[in-house]
Amino acid sequence: MTLINCDIGEQGPLHEGDRKLMEFIHIANLACQGHAGDKDSVEAFRALAAERGVRVAAHLSYPDRENFGRATMRLPDAELLAALEAQLALLPGVTLVKLHGALYNDAWHDAALAELLAGWLRQSGVSGVIAPADAELSFAARKQGITVLREAFVDRRYVYDEPAGRLRLADRTAPDAVIADAGEALAQAENIITHGRVNVSGDPAHPAWKELEADTVCIHSDSPIALELAAGLRAAMDAGARDNTGAGVKDNIRLVRAGVCETVGLPVYGRQDIGVSPGGAMDCFSLRRGNLMLGNAEGSPALEILAAPELEILAAGHFVLTGARHKAVIHRGGNTAAVEHSRVYTAEAGDHLTFSEKSYGLQTYFCFRSRAEGGPGGKAAEAVPYAAVSGWADLQGRIRVVPGPEYKYLENPKLFFENAWRTTYKMDKVGIRLAGEPKLKCGVGNMISGAVADGTVQLTPESPIILLRHRQTTGGYPRIFNVISADIDLLGQYAPNQAIHFVQVTLDEARAFARQKEAALSKLR
Known part of the structure; x- marks a missing residue:
């Protein structure tokens, strides 16, 4: 779920x-x-937030009330951090921070400033920060173990900085830098939330799309359209939450013969600080691909199939199978027809779908769009094989990793890449235990439990384990590597007793692979 955040208390407590x-x-x-803001406004709105179930973030800025924090200040590090510490002290116990104005923009692009701020945030007990996905602050915060809520703005225009190769907000002094029409702002919000993109042309009639992923979207409280925009956006979100961004398989299928399957959506991030793991589909790429082929919202519920059921389709519509390759047959009246993987099919109420042997992978995704929701997307009746959208994956089939926090204590890290690892039967949605010889050795002794993430590789006394999306949120074993985000979905298709090989990449390479993966999905939008 995408969250709405808003800058509050800038105009007094009343x-x-x-x-x-x-x-x-x-x-x-x-x-x-x-x-x-001041002590009175902070106390008043913190009390109101508690009453209404709204989470509070500390909105920190350069100490510059004269310019409303919108002018860069070249302060000595100690002076800047002291000013921020005094601001944070007004909200004791708050562990989520967002920067404001010039400081927000400076930390977006200035790596040295971002490193300074991230270190201070960590020392100050901050566990979460709101920042752009590609901000230097986001990269630095993650290194410090701080959760990043990726932010986008729905009432500001974006431009693309070609030399830097990244998005930035249009300068406030530029014409139309601020979106003044609520309808246009809501359309931008829909593109960001549903499609992960934003128009950088400035012309809605001739869009130029750039990728923009967000966990939270911001509305500026001083905008004339703020209230209309917030009400409209929340209403749209609540409506989407009721049907989980689309009906998908909900109420449209019946299990005639149970297998091992469940209805899944996308993971929900941003709650690890309260002990809640992301959950969701094991192979989100396959879930998203199937939904996009049908014209569904990417997170629409789908059936994740481990062991074959028999399904009855209750409403006319279209469906597609992605993920693991199950042999499937559709039954209509007295006729049967084979179902090809990754191709959109028409279904009528009363059709049955049966599955038999599996030739590849572990989890199959049955994605559905009822006729009542409209026709399928642009790929209707067309096959989009995995090979056509998998150019981001390693050509040799290896899982790519980056060093983890305790990597430096490994006695011989090369063994991790040289060993003939296999997955074991000790695997589920929480993680995969590996088997292989010789055993890795790590010089770290007893350690305090620390945060873990999707793909964290922990070295237990028995053997390494790889954590998946239904994992715990902290762990006490050495975190020697982390599988890159692009490859987490690949782990969801590993079956027991399967060979698995690893290769180390850099953080820059990991980010590039993630962008390639999103670009592959964007072809289906």
Whole structure:
């Protein structure tokens, strides 16, 4: 679920507009006296947030009330950190931070500043930060073990900085830098949330799309359309939440013969600090690919099939099978027809779908779109084989990793890449235990439990384990490597007793592979 955040308390504790906005938002970024706000506004809105179930973030800025924090200040490191510490002190116990104005933009592009701030945030007990996905602050925060909520703006225009190869916000002094029409802002929000993209042309009639992924979207409280935009966006989100962004398989199929399967959607991030793992589909790439082929929202519920069931389709529509290659047959009346993997098929109410042997992988995804929701997407009746969209994967089939926090204590890290590892039967949605010789040795002794992530490779006394999306949120074994985000979905298709090989890559390479993967999916939108 994408969260709405809003900058609150910049106009005093009694500002009626801010109070009304609190009815619609998920996160309130409270101004902490740096660019605006004061002790009274912080206390008033923190109390209101508690009453309405809104999470609070500390909104920190350069100490510059005269310019509303929108001018870069060249301060000595100690002076800047002291100013931020004084602001954070107004919100004791708050562990989520968002930067404001010039400091937000400077930490987006200045790696040295980002490293300084991330280190200070960690030392200050901050566990989460709101920042752009490609911000230097996001990269630095993750290195410090801080959760990043990737942010996008729905009421600001974006431009693409070609030399830097990244998005940035249009300069506020530029014409139309701020979106003044609520309908246009809602359309931008829909593209960001549903399609992971934003138009950088400035012309809605002739869009130029760039990738933009977000866990949270921001509305500026001082915008004339803020209240209309927040109400409209929250209503759309709540409607989507009721049907999980699309009916998908819900209420459209019946299990005639049970196998091992369940209805799944996409993982939900941002709750690890309260002990909740992301969960969701084991192979999100296959889930998203199937839904996009049908014209569904990417997170629409699908059936994740481990062992073959028999399905009855209750409503006319279209379906596609992705992920593991199950042999499948559709039964209509007295006729049968083989179902090809990764091809969209028409279904009628009363059709049955049966599955038999599996030739590849572990999890098959049955994605569905009812006729009542409209026809399928642009790939209707057309096959889109995995090979056509898998150019991001390693050509030799290896799983790519980067060093983990305790990597430096490994006595011979090369063994991890040289060993003939196999998956074991000790595997589930939480993780995969590996088997292989010789055993790895790590010089770290007893350690305090630390945060773990999707793909964390922990070295237990028995053998390494790879954590998946239904994992715990902390762990006490050495975290020697981490599977890159692009390859997490590949792990979801490994069966027991299967050979698995690894290769080490750099963080820059990992980010490039993630972008390639998203670009492959964007071809289906």
